Amino acid sequence: MKALHFVLFCSVFLIPMKIFSQSNCNMSVTYSEMAFEKFKNAYKSDTVDHAKVFIKKGIEEAEQASAYALICNCPLAKNYALNAVTFGIKAGKADNLEEVKKQSKKAMDMALDVMTATPACNQNSK
Template sequence: MKSLSIFLVICTAPFLLTFFGDRNPAQGKCGMAVTYAEMAFKDFKKAYKATSLDDAKKLIKTGVKKATQSSAYSITPDCNCGNAKNYALNAVTFGNKAIKSNDLDSLKELVKKAMDASLDVLTAVPDCK
């Protein structure tokens, strides 16, 4: 049993370092912007999977708040990432439009765009100076 545990640690270490190890230095400075963008994405994704309009709108509201936080953190002096700010604000815009939707299909189209914009924050951060 002990050898199996050691084997699993050795095999999973490179995988874990890829995702949780040394991140791009810019991402370190923009860590909070990234964290809030990830949290917004998760809320938007849950909203996308929701089966009722009311449940989806509640989740979108929390996603919008987190995307707003991501935008704020992306323009702090340490991070200073205008592209990440713009993507986060796009997520806010699409989220707010989704909240105003009257049917689940149009809501899901808009919330999908909010999800994509949240992920765009993550792709913008490594290019920040």
């Protein structure tokens, strides 16, 4: 009878938690992909003002990637996402296109690192 209770406990509590965690890991990757695209658009922009529109959205999406990475229990991905936010903020404060592009590229790289790190954390939680 105890074995049956254990199986029921696992199926009711642990399996949904694993699915919940995997879902959050997937959301971290999704938001980092969106942040990467926004920072890439900023990097390709011809004017500072045009780039800043993309940078603002990229920062918001990198923040979401960080939050989901935290819930997913992936501290490395969370740190990469926060670094993307930091570089995005620097890009948003820059007053010349060269600096905007430099910081946007760094933010892109960090968003890409989130996409790389998160699946490894997801694998480790299985």
